Amino acid sequence: MFIGVTGYNHESSAALVDKNGVLVDFYREESLSRIKGDKSFPKRSIKKLLDTNNLKIKDIERVAFYERPLSAFLHIVKEASLHMPKSLKLLTHQFRNFNRSSVSCYLDFAKFFKGLENKLIYSDHHLSHTLTTLAYSKTKKDLCSVVVDGFGDRSTASISQIVDPTEINELWECPYPLSLGLFYSAITDYLGFAINEGEYKVMGLASFGDSNSKSAKLVRRLMNWDSTSNQITSDMRYFDYHLSTSNSYSSKLEDLLGPARNPFVQLIPGDSDFQRFANIARGAQDLTVYLLGKIFTHAHKITSSRRFLFSGGVAMNSASIDTLAQLPFVDEIIIPPSPGDAGCAIGAAYYCYIKSSYYSDLNISKPTLFPSLKEIRNEEYLTEQIIFNEFSVLERNEDDAFLKAAELISSGEVIGTVLSNSETGPRALGNRSLICDGKNKDAVENLNTVIKNRSPFRPTAPAMRYETAKKYYKLRIEIHDCYKSMSSTCKCLKDNVSLEFPTTHVDGTARIQIVENNSSLDKLFSKLEPLGIEILANSSLNVSGDPICFDLVDGLMVCSRTKLRYLLTDLGLLKRKN
Amino acid sequence: MKKTKSELPIFYETAHAELASALEMLAACKGTNSQNQALGYFMHAKDEYNHARFFFNMLSKRGNLASTEIARDFRFTPPSLLTKGYISNKGFLIDTMKLKDFIAFVYTNELLAKSSFENILNLVGCSTEEGKIISSIMKEELRHHGMAKKHFLSHYPALQPWQLMIYRTRETINNKGRKIYDANLKLLDQLLTPLYRAMAFLAGTIAKKLNLNEFRRKGKNLMNISSFSIL
Numbered sequence: 123m124f125i126g127v128t129g130y131n132h133e134s135s136a137a138l139v140d141k142n143g144v145l146v147d148f149y150r151e152e153s154l155s156r157i158k159g160d161k162s163f164p165k166r167s168i169k170k171l172l173d174t175n176n177l178k179i180k181d182i183e184r185v186a187f188y189e190r191p192l193s194a195f196l197h198i199v200k201e202a203s204l205h206m207p208k209s210l211k212l213l214t215h216q217f218r219n220f221n222r223s224s225v226s227c228y229l230d231f232a233k234f235f236k237g238l239e240n241k242l243i244y245s246d247h248h249l250s251h252t253l254t255t256l257a258y259s260k261t262k263k264d265l266c267s268v269v270v271d272g273f274g275d276r277s278t279a280s281i282s283q284i285v286d287p288t289e290i291n292e293l294w295e296c297p298y299p300l301s302l303g304l305f306y307s308a309i310t311d312y313l314g315f316a317i318n319e320g321e322y323k324v325m326g327l328a329s330f331g332d333s334n335s336k337s338a339k340l341v342r343r344l345m346n347w348d349s350t351s352n353q354i355t356s357d358m359r360y361f362d363y364h365l366s367t368s369n370s371y372s373s374k375l376e377d378l379l380g381p382a383r384n385p386f387v388q389l390i391p392g393d394s395d396f397q398r399f400a401n402i403a404r405g406a407q408d409l410t411v412y413l414l415g416k417i418f419t420h421a422h423k424i425t426s427s428r429r430f431l432f433s434g435g436v437a438m439n440s441a442s443i444d445t446l447a448q449l450p451f452v453d454e455i456i457i458p459p460s461p462g463d464a465g466c467a468i469g470a471a472y473y474c475y476i477k478s479s480y481y482s483d484l485n486i487s488k489p490t491l492f493p494s495l496k497e498i499r500n501e502e503y504l505t506e507q508i509i510f511n512e513f514s515v516l517e518r519n520e521d522d523a524f525l526k527a528a529e530l531i532s533s534g535e536v537i538g539t540v541l542s543n544s545e546t547g548p549r550a551l552g553n554r555s556l557i558c559d560g561k562n563k564d565a566v567e568n569l570n571t572v573i574k575n576r577s578p579f580r581p582t583a584p585a586m587r588y589e590t591a592k593k594y595y596k597l598r599i600e601i602h603d604c605y606k607s608m609s610s611t612c613k614c615l616k617d618n619v620s621l622e623f624p625t626t627h628v629d630g631t632a633r634i635q636i637v638e639n640n641s642s643l644d645k646l647f648s649k650l651e652p653l654g655i656e657i658l659a660n661s662s663l664n665v666s667g668d669p670i671c672f673d674l675v676d677g678l679m680v681c682s683r684t685k686l687r688y689l690l691t692d693l694g695l696l697k698r699k700n
Numbered sequence: 701m702k703k704t705k706s707e708l709p710i711f712y713e714t715a716h717a718e719l720a721s722a723l724e725m726l727a728a729c730k731g732t733n734s735q736n737q738a739l740g741y742f743m744h745a746k747d748e749y750n751h752a753r754f755f756f757n758m759l760s761k762r763g764n765l766a767s768t769e770i771a772r773d774f775r776f777t778p779p780s781l782l783t784k785g786y787i788s789n790k791g792f793l794i795d796t797m798k799l800k801d802f803i804a805f806v807y808t809n810e811l812l813a814k815s816s817f818e819n820i821l822n823l824v825g826c827s828t829e830e831g832k833i834i835s836s837i838m839k840e841e842l843r844h845h846g847m848a849k850k851h852f853l854s855h856y857p858a859l860q861p862w863q864l865m866i867y868r869t870r871e872t873i874n875n876k877g878r879k880i881y882d883a884n885l886k887l888l889d890q891l892l893t894p895l896y897r898a899m900a901f902l903a904g905t906i907a908k909k910l911n912l913n914e915f916r917r918k919g920k921n922l923m924n925i926s927s928f929s930i931l
């Protein structure tokens with residue numbers, strides 16, 4: 123058995139791969155600690171991997187950490203040292219927290235899982251991203267991997283050629299501190315949203331902006347592509363992320379774009395500053411699409427590949443994928459369901475597997491979208507009193523429960539789901555979702571505002587079967603798999619009724635999910651379609667600010683804390699009392 | 701404006717503390733073997749989540765009035781529950797404490813929470829809308845305290861109420877000790893900052909000369925690089 127681990131700098135997680143190259147189990151630390159964006163050493167995740175799969179330390183051949191800790195540390199220090207004394211605070215912080223950085227992962231293993239520290243190896247950060255994505259690709263040979271994130275352990279973007287899983291040659295890199303990911307985060311910060319969390323909001327906000335506005339053009343000029351050196355260029359005077367622990371942008375950016383947004387002031391379409399901020403978001407989005415296009419073009423030029431793996435935090439920018447898919451040299455783009463750092467645990471585990479000599483025939487199976495195993499402890503036993511006191515069970519039998527849920531949805535109700543295993547990535551794909559009739563405006567509005575308290579400029583995503591999607595949206599074969607994990611938006615067909623759906627964004631796009639055969643939502647659709655419902659609005663099951671629900675207790679808690687009344691679970695359909 | 705500035709940290713920290721209690725109770729709910737206790741912890745967690753929500757709303761109101769520069773410092777990001785020590789890096793209390801100590805901890809801390817809310821109540825005024833909410837939260841904390849006490853005595857009948865008093869005194873002293881320790885640490889930090897900076901300056905001067913180009917990956921097979929190197 124092989125374990126891959128991420129943590130310290132970004133969200134932590136742990137993955138388990140077996141000797142046959144199958145991803146057996148995967149947890150994000152935030153799912154278990156309930157602290158969104160938890161980046162501490164993933165002790166809960168590793169413990170759960172071991173417990174749930176009945177493993178002892180001796181059963182683990184190798185553990186891989188997803189990056190080279192000292193490299194990450196030194197690159198940041200080296201860059202900051204060039205800007206003393208301005209960067210002195212950052213440097214002091216780096217040195218003082220040395221023992222809390224990933225450099226201490228060896229010690230943490232020794233402390234929490236005695237014996238595992240001796241089995242520890244290290245992968246490259248971008249290699250971990252690449253291997254994660256490779257796992258989700260059907261073909262494992264002759265591919266090109268594009269990784270674009272904030273900062274890995276030595277670069278902020280890279281292109282490598284995959285000959286086969288044992289030969290992955292890096293051909294291009296973007297050196298720190300030039301970084302498309304950190305640029306996007308700085309704009310996120312400027313717009314008053316939390317870094318690593320608010321990027322989605324910037325993407326949503328951008329749809330309200332105008333590319334030809336002054337603000338958008340100013341942002342658009344902050345970075346560029348130099349076609350002689352084939353490198354990203356950036357005017358670093360506007361950014362402080364490489365010099366400071368607290369500021370990602372400099373005062374010069376405020377001089378350029380006007381004052382930053384107070385994070386506590388609501389941003390509502392029509393308000394005075396709304397358009398300026400939307401235009402800024404638009405500029406950031408335009409620049410991202412432009413630079414990604416340049417990187418992919420360069421990737422094609424140096425690898426001649428037409429099949430691409432795409433990962434890193436920037437690959438979560440689902441609004442840019444549709445444009446990339448239209449590049450003339452692209453036959454396929456694969457994005458893993460968890461393209462950010464949390465997903466790297468999967469790649470790190472595969473790194474152990476490939477590096478080991480335990481296989482006779484190297485085989486990396488494509489992981490499922492729902493790899494996190496269920497509680498070994500009996501959830502039914504644990505929640506019996508909670509359910510008895512606070513809920514009534516409407517239907518126990520699975521088939522009846524699904525049918526009843528479908529009837530409730532068709533009558534305009536919102537339903538929460540806690541079904542089977544949990545999703546890999548940051549997006550709920552039906553097993554931990556809040557769903558309602560995707561064409562019913564009132565129901566979607568109720569889901570968005572009454573239950574979810576989502577920003578008014580972020581649309582809810584629609585989920586449907588492939589046959590339905592074809593009727594309404596311009597699908598692209600190159601990114602077919604992306605639709606299954608909500609990794610790409612698509613345009614509504616011209617003059618199509620879908621333009622009026624409440625799940626369609628102001629710019630006529632939707633971040634659709636095509637449900638996989640035999641998934642929970644697929645089962646639900648077989649009850650829904652006879653009732654005339656072919657599209658569900660699908661949002662993650664959580665209170666805003668919290669991680670997505672992981673187990674049944676979390677689901678019951680969301681029901682108790684919000685106006686959500688129904689929960690479809692493995693124990694049946696529950697209704698909250700009072 | 702000045703009032704807002706002084707209130708912001710209070711609501712910011714209290715919201716942290718309440719959310720941390722919610723997570724502790726949720727963890728206790730998932731960790732217990734008793735169905736009744738699971739229900740008890742579940743309801744307790746729900747209350748604490750509600751308390752946290754109220755304090756986040758109050759924080760938000762004040763943040764709204766503050767300048768962007770100040771408001772930015774009070775934007776909540778969940779991982780700060782860990783970095784600020786509201787949740788221990790070692791794990792949740794239920795996982796790291798003996799059950800008896802855990803219940804005693806809840807018992808005393810609910811009471812301490814209640815008394816810290818008294819100060820906040822004075823700040824916002826009893827008769828204001830916020831004051832009323834805080835009063836109701838205080839009642840709930842008292843109820844939690846009572847529940848923990850009942851639970852403690854029914855599970856450890858050999859223990860007498862006066863023994864709980866000892867727990868309480870101990871926890872109060874610990875709490876005070878923590879505050880003094882915190883204050884000392886802050887003072888020490890202030891004294892040492894110039895030293896740290898000087899060291900960072902020195903290290904930075906050395907780091908400037910570092911050549912990291914050697915560790916570039918361009919043109920290399922990433923699968924062939926030693927898997928034992930941390931650089």
Ligand SMILES: [Fe+2]
Binds near residue numbers: 251271274434435462
């Ligand atoms: Fe990354």
Ligand SMILES: [Fe+2]
Binds near residue numbers: 747748751813841
């Ligand atoms: Fe409380």
Ligand SMILES: [Fe+2]
Binds near residue numbers: 844
């Ligand atoms: Fe309480």
